[in-house]
Amino acid sequence: MPSLFRQMNSGMQIALAPMEGLVDEILRDVLTRVGGVDWCVTEFIRVSDRVLPQSSFRKLAPELDSGAVTRAGTPLRVQLLGSDPACLADNAAYACTLGAPAIDLNFGCPAKTVNKSRGGAVLLKEPELLHTILREVRRTVPAHIPVTAKMRLGFDSPDGALDCARALTAGGAQQLVVHARTKLDGYKPPAHWEWVARVRDVVDVPVYANGDIWSLADWRRCREVSGVDDIMLGRGLVSRPDLARQIGAARSGRAVPEMGWDEFRPLLVDFWQQARGKIAPRYAPGRLKQWLALLMRNYPEAAALFAELRRENDCARIDALLGVDTTAIRLVALG
Numbered sequence: 321m322p323s324l325f326r327q328m329n330s331g332m333q334i335a336l337a338p339m340e341g342l343v344d345e346i347l348r349d350v351l352t353r354v355g356g357v358d359w360c361v362t363e364f365i366r367v368s369d370r371v372l373p374q375s376s377f378r379k380l381a382p383e384l385d386s387g388a389v390t391r392a393g394t395p396l397r398v399q400l401l402g403s404d405p406a407c408l409a410d411n412a413a414y415a416c417t418l419g420a421p422a423i424d425l426n427f428g429c430p431a432k433t434v435n436k437s438r439g440g441a442v443l444l445k446e447p448e449l450l451h452t453i454l455r456e457v458r459r460t461v462p463a464h465i466p467v468t469a470k471m472r473l474g475f476d477s478p479d480g481a482l483d484c485a486r487a488l489t490a491g492g493a494q495q496l497v498v499h500a501r502t503k504l505d506g507y508k509p510p511a512h513w514e515w516v517a518r519v520r521d522v523v524d525v526p527v528y529a530n531g532d533i534w535s536l537a538d539w540r541r542c543r544e545v546s547g548v549d550d551i552m553l554g555r556g557l558v559s560r561p562d563l564a565r566q567i568g569a570a571r572s573g574r575a576v577p578e579m580g581w582d583e584f585r586p587l588l589v590d591f592w593q594q595a596r597g598k599i600a601p602r603y604a605p606g607r608l609k610q611w612l613a614l615l616m617r618n619y620p621e622a623a624a625l626f627a628e629l630r631r632e633n634d635c636a637r638i639d640a641l642l643g644v645d646t647t648a649i650r651l652v653a654l655g
């Protein structure tokens with residue numbers, strides 16, 4: 321298992337991106353079992369004006385009950401989103417008492433509703449506030465627990481990116497993940513990896529490149545343009561679950577065969593079995609289709625399955641289609 325020290329200090333780390341509504345406990349479990357991922361992050365936990373109940377943390381970070389690692393032993397960070405420095409600090413400290421081994425702060429969320437209530441990427445307009453948030457969270461969280469931040473390049477322009485990065489690290493961020501786009505860019509390609517290089521040049525903490533790494537070729541270009549070795553993979557890893565494994569092998573000069581559909585299918589079935597046990601039946605089929613829609617980029621078999629399932633919302637019929645053993649589902653449901 322990668323130690324926290326290695327997570328914080330060594331280069332060449334690969335993180336699985338936080339993705340609200342997509343990368344939950346189940347997908348974290350399956351993706352980290354494929355291999356190559358050094359750490360992962362919860363979906364953002366939204367903080368407004370009070371310390372959240374334990375249940376809010378446990379809902380989005382069930383791994384807290386098993387040492388804050390996924391089944392594969394990959395460490396999990398807890399991500400908070402908000403704008404009130406004192407309240408974020410109190411929630412961060414509370415998350416640590418529940419077992420969070422690291423706290424990550426979100427300054428990248430582009431959602432209108434989130435930005436309207438002064439959360440996520442809109443805060444990149446206020447570097448002084450970024451600094452205060454980091455300072456307060458760092459002051460409140462026990463010294464041995466790392467505090468990290470994830471940022472976009474800015475709200476409507478990257479002009480303030482370096483000031484934001486400096487503000488975050490001066491406040492105490494021990495690592496930065498840079499999603500190399502502004503909020504206005506949304507998810508429009510390309511990601512501006514050259515800005516990751518600029519950020520790296522002005523801070524003295526590890527900087528991770530994030531955005532639009534979908535393949536080994538993208539990773540090579542990203543490394544060349546950004547000059548950084550540490551990366552965070554989001555949609556690329558969800559659509560190609562062995563991407564981190566492939567990159568890890570390429571880094572050490574090895575080539576490993578790509579994961580074919582036959583190797584991958586049992587993982588998809590496992591995902592479905594877990595979804596059946598943990599998600600309400602009216603939502604579980606949607607989760608499977610959501611993943612298939614991304615997998616279609618790389619697997620024609622996923623496209624065929626998606627076409628078959630498209631209008632199917634009956635869990636039992638999906639069980640039959642996937643050839644799932646329903647006894648196993650009961651076992652998952654019973655924990």
Ligand SMILES: Cc1cc2nc3c(=O)[nH]c(=O)nc-3n(C[C@H](O)[C@H](O)[C@H](O)COP(=O)(O)O)c2cc1C
Nearest residue numbers: 337338339340363364426499531532553554555556
């Ligand atoms: C559906 C979705 C949900 C996301 N949720 C979060 C989140 O909760 N916290 C966060 O910091 N970033 C979130 N992001 C941004 C991703 O972590 C990542 O920065 C972005 O997708 C770019 O990386 P990629 O091109 O590798 O996907 C989300 C992105 C998507 C597409």
